[in-house]
Amino acid sequence: MVSEFMLQQTPVARVLEPWRQWVARWPEPAALADAPVSEAIRAWGRLGYPRRAVRLHAAAVAITERHGGVVPTELAALLALPGVGSYTAAAVLSFAHRQRHVVLDTNVRRVLARTLDGRAHPDPAPTAAERARAAALLPQQPAEAAEWAASSMELGALVCTARNPDCPRCPVQDLCRWRALGHPAWDGPPRRGQAWHGTDRQCRGALLASLRDTEEPLARETLVAGWPDPAQAARALAGLLADGLAEETEGRVGLPG
Template sequence: MDAAVLHSRLSDWFDDAARDLPWRRPSRTPWGVLVSEFMLQQTPVSRVLPVWTEWMERWPSPADLAAAPSGDALRYWGRLGYPRRALRLHAAATAVVVEHGGVVPSSYDELLALPGVGTYTAAAVAAFAFGRRETVVDTNIRRVHARLVGGAALPAPTLTAAETRRAAALLPDDDADSVRWNVSVMELGALVCTARTPDCERCPVLDRCAWVAAGKPAPTYVPKGQAWAGTDRQVRGAIMHILRHTEHPVPRQLIHHRPVDLHLGGPAHGASVGFEKLHALNAPPEQLERALNGLLTDGLAEETAHGIRLPV
């Protein structure tokens, strides 16, 4: 397969099809890119955009976030889910201030050393914030590579060494071209070569696709989605909603019993809605207790003499 043809076609396609995302604009900052990469983990762009915008207005630099309580990071994380990402991002901001003078480091190794930053995020920030040649492999890129080059409907359930080698082999030698390739393949996977309903007729490399040439064979496995309804994750999310919308500690008994009147301070409507949602789940007492204790153990909440609150 002629990689140069793939590079050229996808680059031209990206010129016309790319979404206008603030963390891609010339005005982007390395900090803005880092924040976006944390938020985009397992979360669609449509949900990230408003939260990212608010965060960047509130905390335009790592020092701004590091100076705020970690509970504020959780409060303004909103409904993005997986709130431990907010704590890790706060810890990363603190490390940038303490270890790098408030400037997001540009090298892969320095980025990888930040709290909460894994191999993908380190490569993505080095590439998209600093223009470095790095092998970026996210879910969308893996899927495009699997179909375009490997002839498979889906990549392996977990990232393999062979996939990483293939991604590295496809990467252009030039720094700028490599960044362009990474982001264009990622965009193709997000907009065209999607997991469930790929729009092959819109694909700029349709005639080069090994999967299409093979007759679009079915996946060798069925991806398992994460359950939500009735899970501890759902209950934890409902409790976090309450804590984000109150300024004072919430007595533990209110988690178990629907309050008649709220005197918790803060945006009372949000807290009231949170209690309604929590108790509408009809979670058994042992699940409520398990979910609450899990939040405390994970550092997403803390217990005081007056009740449960976000960490300060």
């Protein structure tokens, strides 16, 4: 479950070392639940999307309080945990328990878009129809379904990649519609990249980096001083406070206890 949180929108190579450190330090949910959120945020380091650290900590608390410290093995119970959506819940149950679930991540979605639709990329967000199609493809036996989930994901991650797919090495190249059509370019809506320079998001990252690096809370003015646009810094800080990534007491801002 820790690895799945870390892997949300983050490359495997970057997750490996933080994951090792994390599970060595907090080998079970109760251990993480006992730690202050600030330590979870620091241990998250520069993985990105630090709200995941807050949510993982909150999930550990919920598991400790509601499930006796054991990660639940039912889909609904997992989905009720903060930071656990349809992908993460299905991934945990499929990979850890070999249950039968549709594990529909961006890799699997790309494999299906190419092989079945002949399109270079899936739509921006998964649709109900897409989920239904994936469900129809899932083997009936749980063990086979789990194997299917893992292998279809790996196919997308290692062979049927977004940028340079290795079609000659693909085990399903002969049934791939995209390959049969000659690898047509993406003709859907323009794929939106995420702005970064000068955005609130960049500002949040900078402010949080400052908070991670100090033990003692900083005066609000000190924290905000390093950012050229005061209004933007104020807005970003408000967001961090709202997200539980920062805490303000008597004009001083630090990581939440």
